[in-house]
Amino acid sequence: MYTEKFVLDKPYFQECFDESIKLGDHNKPKYFLLVLLIALGLFSIYGLTEHYLGNFLILLAVVECLAFYYRRPWWIARQMLSRASGSTVELHIDDTHIEAKNPYKHYQLSWQEIDSIIETDKGLVLKSNKRMQYLSNRSISDDTRTFILSQAKK
Incomplete structure (x- = not known):
């Protein structure tokens, strides 16, 4: 239904960290x-x-x-030292799941696995019981973003 591509580069990793740290458990010292x-x-x-x-x-x-x-x-x-750094990620989104592929990693989240979708200033955080995935507004179109948010309301 929707297909997007983006590169895992340093600005993407910086944005990913900055937007998801606010929602994580490790944002305060121990x-x-x-x-x-x-x-x-x-x-x-x-x-x-x-x-x-x-x-x-x-x-x-x-x-x-x-x-x-x-x-x-x-x-x-x-993240920059990982093999995936600099690679292009293909994001496929349809009515049943979100799938992300690059040459080194592949993950798929069905809409039932996603507990919540949180809008941040610069993107979306998909929270499931296992992990959080960040999608930057720079890497997805407005139609894709609207579709993802509509799936959260179901």
Whole structure:
């Protein structure tokens, strides 16, 4: 019914991360883990004769902070290093499912598997019980977008 093509390039990955991170579970730091690591680290430094464990736990808290701070560039770099980077994705949408193919990956979601379709500023996020898939408004036509949103209301 509808066929679209788009390239998995760096701007697409950046947009994908920015639009889907708002809806994910990992958009806030793990405060409890950070407080626990620092508290255990301080206890180990001041309570034990050897300070190695305390230093290690505090360093682990610092690494956790850095991992949260740099999660976007790290995720984008991993996507750019993948085989699929730079490949063209063919998107086929009909009354029964959405299918995406590139030379390295193929996935298919039936409309029954999709729990919700969330409109963002720059695209659509298809949420299923297994995963989230992002479709950029740049990569789909207005007719395709309208059709996808109409399927969500059924």
